[in-house]
Amino acid sequence: MGVMKRVSLVFKAKANKALDKMEDPRETLDYSYQRQLELLTKVRRGVADVATSRKRVELQMNQLQQSSNKLEDQARKALGMGREDLARAALERKASAQSQLNDLQVQYAQLQGEEEKLTVASQRLQSKVDAFRTRKETIKATYTAAEAQTRINEAFSGISEEMGDVGMAIQRAEDKTAQMQARAGAIDELMASGALDDAIGGRRDDIQSELDMMAASSDVERELSRLKGEITAGAPKQLEGGANGTSQATQSQPQSTQGAQDQGGPYAPPPPPSQALPAGIPVSDLPAAEPQDGEGS
Amino acid sequence: MIVRILGEGQFRVGDVAAELNRLDTELEAAVNHNDEAAFGAALDGLLAHVRAQGTPLPPDTLEPSDLILPAEDTSMDEVRKMLTGEGLIPG
Numbered sequence: 027m028g029v030m031k032r033v034s035l036v037f038k039a040k041a042n043k044a045l046d047k048m049e050d051p052r053e054t055l056d057y058s059y060q061r062q063l064e065l066l067t068k069v070r071r072g073v074a075d076v077a078t079s080r081k082r083v084e085l086q087m088n089q090l091q092q093s094s095n096k097l098e099d100q101a102r103k104a105l106g107m108g109r110e111d112l113a114r115a116a117l118e119r120k121a122s123a124q125s126q127l128n129d130l131q132v133q134y135a136q137l138q139g140e141e142e143k144l145t146v147a148s149q150r151l152q153s154k155v156d157a158f159r160t161r162k163e164t165i166k167a168t169y170t171a172a173e174a175q176t177r178i179n180e181a182f183s184g185i186s187e188e189m190g191d192v193g194m195a196i197q198r199a200e201d202k203t204a205q206m207q208a209r210a211g212a213i214d215e216l217m218a219s220g221a222l223d224d225a226i227g228g229r230r231d232d233i234q235s236e237l238d239m240m241a242a243s244s245d246v247e248r249e250l251s252r253l254k255g256e257i258t259a260g261a262p263k264q265l266e267g268g269a270n271g272t273s274q275a276t277q278s279q280p281q282s283t284q285g286a287q288d289q290g291g292p293y294a295p296p297p298p299p300s301q302a303l304p305a306g307i308p309v310s311d312l313p314a315a316e317p318q319d320g321e322g323s
Numbered sequence: 324m325i326v327r328i329l330g331e332g333q334f335r336v337g338d339v340a341a342e343l344n345r346l347d348t349e350l351e352a353a354v355n356h357n358d359e360a361a362f363g364a365a366l367d368g369l370l371a372h373v374r375a376q377g378t379p380l381p382p383d384t385l386e387p388s389d390l391i392l393p394a395e396d397t398s399m400d401e402v403r404k405m406l407t408g409e410g411l412i413p414g
Contacts, residue, residue, distance in 0.1 A: 028347030029354065030326070030369075032406050034391040041387075143330055150332060153382035161385060184385030191329050194405075198330075198394075 041186035050171055051178045055162040058182060062155045065189055069148040072196045073141060079203045080137040082210050087130050089217065094123040100233050107240055116233050126213060133206050140199040147195045151188055158185045325386055326373050330394035333384070334377025342372060343390070354399055362399045370395050 048054040097120035104112035161181045165174050324340065327333045336343075346369045353362035369392055380386070393402050 028344060029350045029402065029406070030343070030347050030390040030392055033393065033402075034327075034388060036406065037391055038387070147330065150382045154385060157383040157385055180387070181385045183387035187327065187387055187391070191327065195330050
């Protein structure tokens with residue numbers, strides 16, 4: 027026996043089993059009608075669930091697209107600053123975002139397909155349920171229990187088959203949706219981890235912070251060379267003072283102290299123990315950054 | 324004869340039983356030999372044949388089908404489950 031016949035026998039067996047449970051076949055009509063209405067509600071809820079999943083995938087696709095655009099922009103900026111390594115890192119992430127995006131596009135199409143199928147299934151079931159209700163009333167009004175049997179069986183098998191079909195469609199849609207939700211959750215986690223730059227959250231990713239750091243450090247470099255220029259102007263006197271005598275060193279002292287304070291640098295007043303030291307302590311024991319030998323001797 | 328394609332609806336087909344049976348035998352052989360490629364080809368052939376030869380039944384008919392075919396994107400595994408009655412909503 028082929029597959030077609032076996033599948034239809036499985037459907038018929040299900041229908042017969044339900045029919046056999048009823049003593050008065052007319053009871054079957056009302057019972058089945060209730061089940062049909064329940065299934066209609068279920069299939070409509072199924073359509074709504076799939077639509078929700080589809081919208082979530084759509085939102086993620088938008089986020090990934092924005093990330094991808096931003097990463098390309100970062101790559102361009104990084105190249106402009108001569109940082110090919112950083113540009114490469116940004117483009118690698120962009121490729122990852124793009125591959126996720128392509129995957130989501132496939133899923134999106136699948137969910138759209140499921141949504142359409144379920145919508146059509148729900149309309150078809152609605153037509154059959156309407157037809158069944160009409161038939162049910164006719165049978166109940168016109169026939170005795172014995173006479174009704176054949177007609178009930180016909181109507182019942184027809185609707186039962188449709189219900190089996192719709193039930194399977196709902197099951198498949200639920201399975202697909204569950205798969206999508208698992209993937210969508212994984213992508214959310216990926217975005218939250220910062221492996222893909224989350225443009226929507228406005229959180230700064232590490233490529234951006236490195237670009238910012240480079241911009242900031244070029245400011246620092248500029249400041250540094252300005253200060254170096256100032257110090258270089260005063261430096262020869264300092265060196266001479268250190269080597270030749272107390273009077274010149276004392277002369278240069280205010281300038282050197284001033285420079286260190288401007289810079290917010292490592293200048294600090296000599297620690298208390300050194301003030302208590304007797305004169306004649308070796309110059310080399312004093313902090314190297316502060317050639318204050320004049321003070322020491 | 325009425326043939327249902329799951330997820331698609333019912334079709335009234337004329338005297339095409341011989342061709343349908345031939346394709347159905349291929350489908351069954353594919354399932355038995357666990358041959359996914361042959362299964363896909365046989366199922367596509369069956370569905371195409373029913374769609375081409377059959378006339379769709381109006382949605383408000385309550386006639387049961389003589390034969391039932393799996394939906395076009397059904398996997399072999401799903402067909403196996405179907406044959407054991409798994410996943411069906413009882414009437």
